[in-house]
Amino acid sequence: MDSKVAAETRAGVAGRKTGWVGAGKMGLPMARNLLAAGIAVAVCEPNPATLAMLSAEGAATSADLSALDGADLVFATLPDDAALRAVVAGLATRLPRGAVLVEMSTVSPECSAEVAQILANAGILYIRAPVSGSTALAEKGTLTVLASGDPQGWQTALPLISLLSARQFWLGTGDEARYMKLVLNTLVGASSAILAEAVSMGASGGLSRAAMMEVICESAVASPLFKYKADLVVSEDYTPAFTIQQMIKDFTLISDAGRGNGVPMLTSGLILELYRAAANAGLQNEDFFALVKWHSGISAQRG
Missing domain, CATH: 3.40.50.720 (NAD(P)-binding Rossmann-like Domain)
Known part of the structure; x- marks a missing residue:
């Protein structure tokens, strides 16, 4: 300074x-x-x-x-x-x-x-x-x-x-800042959820995580968040910066805030259940991008 x-x-x-x-x-x-x-x-x-x-x-x-x-x-x-x-x-x-x-x-x-x-x-x-x-x-x-x-x-x-x-x-x-924080966390948590599905689908077609994350981070859907988490996803080292359990807390707040104001929260409700399922599988204290690991495990069992 x-x-x-x-x-x-x-x-x-x-x-x-x-x-x-x-x-x-x-x-x-x-x-x-x-x-x-x-x-x-x-x-x-x-x-x-x-x-x-x-x-x-x-x-x-x-x-x-x-x-x-x-x-x-x-x-x-x-x-x-x-x-x-x-x-x-x-x-x-x-x-x-x-x-x-x-x-x-x-x-x-x-x-x-x-x-x-x-x-x-x-x-x-x-x-x-x-x-x-x-x-x-x-x-x-x-x-x-x-x-x-x-x-x-x-x-x-x-x-x-x-x-x-x-x-x-x-x-x-008023409480505009509280809602803005929930808006951002909705998008952050959704990013992990959709990446988990996308990576599992790509892997089923023979793509490596390294190849997928390289292309994703240079594509139209690239984001600072994906770039920040790319190494974590490739290495499968889910040392937490923000845990799945913390994301469950935030998505509960998100869902409650929306419903309390009469806003349908169908997608957020589904994402909350994904995080809960990952927590029930023992991943509650891993980084929230461990949804990728959880989804890959589910896909492997079904394969």
């Missing part, structure tokens, strides 16, 4: 107490990026090893929310709706009026709307800011942030969000 930009960012948050809740796969590299930029951060995270590492890097740490008392700008990366509800219930009584919560997880629009009301009652400005990108992009500070919520809170948080991301999209004053 440019030293002048870093200095200007630190100056812009001078006098503020910045907090972070949840330093997991995505939250940890993002919190570390703030620390590396010279931002003082108080981190709440239940994992003792993570707390020890962040403490060694200069963060104030705690396994509970006490580290965030009095913070006026808090980021959160949480696993699910239940965790968001629990954290917001605690923060609503700890943060001062006028504080900003930037919540960066993939959660349901329904839950997000619920906590928005709780935060509004507490006078806390709420930014929905789910991210798009991998852990590698989180480490580089080049994620894409999808944001909506309170415009004043957005302007307050933007200098730090810019340290974590290469692109930021402001989408509205």
Whole structure:
């Protein structure tokens, strides 16, 4: 990061107490990026090893929310709706009026709307800011942030969000960012599902995975996602960046959000069942592109 930009960012948050809740796969590299930029951060995270590492890097740490008392700008990366509800219930009584919560997880629009009301009652400005990108992009500070919520809170948080991301999209004053994240994850999850069928069909005609992925990645259907996953598909090393179990969670959110608004979700429902079937076959903790392995196994059994 440019030293002048870093200095200007630190100056812009001078006098503020910045907090972070949840330093997991995505939250940890993002919190570390703030620390590396010279931002003082108080981190709440239940994992003792993570707390020890962040403490060694200069963060104030705690396994509970006490580290965030009095913070006026808090980021959160949480696993699910239940965790968001629990954290917001605690923060609503700890943060001062006028504080900003930037919540960066993939959660349901329904839950997000619920906590928005709780935060509004507490006078806390709420930014929905789910991210798009991998852990590698989180480490580089080049994620894409999808944001909506309170415009004043957005302007307050933007200098730090810019340290974590290469692109930021402001989408509205409600839960638009939550829906945008689900839109993207629908397409990401569908890509793995249709590739699994396409590769199995091609293999039945004598094509190798290496040949198929080379052509696919140079064709009209090429995408950054297919290029990123090509080596994984060819080598069959499905070390997870994002697991099948996590995709099941996301497609459940996708299906529920669509149905809740009267949108037919026939294709998404089918894709969800594909991921569930792969999980039942023991692949739940492998990368979601392991649908290729699962489908190939099914095809081989039928052959």
